[in-house]
Amino acid sequence: MEAELEFRIALTSHNAAAMTAAVENGLGLALLTRESINPKTMRVVSSMFKGLAPTVKYGLYTSRKQSQTTKKLIHLLRQSVLSLSGRAVATV
Helix, strand or coil: CCCCCCCCCCCCCCCHHHHHHHHHCCCCCCCCCHHHCCCCCCCCCCHHHCCCCCCCCCCCCCCCCCCHHHHHHHHHHHHHHHHHHCCCCCCC
């Protein structure tokens, strides 16, 4: 069952402080870490609202110059995420 709610994206930002300020000023809701939440001005929305927002995509970022340790960590993270999603592990 899909929720038929109209929504619009009011703000996109790579800055957690900007997203927090937008939520605190009533512009809507955001996907934030628990550490970003100010319990005096914000609240965690219950999982009962799952599926009402558009799909959120994440990226894994690193510098262009990578150490062997960083390369191994990227490989392990990629394997973990893909195995959780049931997809085959791609190599780069």
